[in-house]
Amino acid sequence: MRKRFVILVDSAGPEQHKAFKERLGVFRESGVGWWHWIANAWLIVDPHGSLTAEKLRDEVMQAYPDTNNLVTDVSITTWAGFGPAGGDKDMSTWLQEYWSGEESTKI
Numbered sequence: 001m002r003k004r005f006v007i008l009v010d011s012a013g014p015e016q017h018k019a020f021k022e023r024l025g026v027f028r029e030s031g032v033g034w035w036h037w038i039a040n041a042w043l044i045v046d047p048h049g050s051l052t053a054e055k056l057r058d059e060v061m062q063a064y065p066d067t068n069n070l071v072t073d074v075s076i077t078t079w080a081g082f083g084p085a086g087g088d089k090d091m092s093t094w095l096q097e098y099w100s101g102e103e104s105t106k107i
Helices: 014-028 053-063 093-099
Strands: 003-009 033-035 041-046 069-074
Touching: 003 053, 014 033, 014 041, 014 053, 033 093, 041 093, 053 069
Parallel strands: none
Antiparallel strands: 003 041, 003 069, 033 041
16 A cells, blocks of 8 residues: 655755665665655655655654654645646656545645
């Protein structure tokens, strides 16, 4: 069963974001994907449901040491947003393809 997570980190820089992306790369083989269009926020999709908020929190703490963070498992996936649209700059493509599902609604 697909699981979705929202991760928020406080006061992070580009090096920390890069480190976290590298840590997430370990899960890429199992189909885990992410969206990171807003600074200090990550949306994570695990298509097999094997990740937990605790496991992701531990990964966050490795990449963002001594940084406040919040990792939450999200079951309601209605979403709305504003940002670039079209081509490589379309921030909603990933959301529509991976975050949304039959139980999701874009408003």
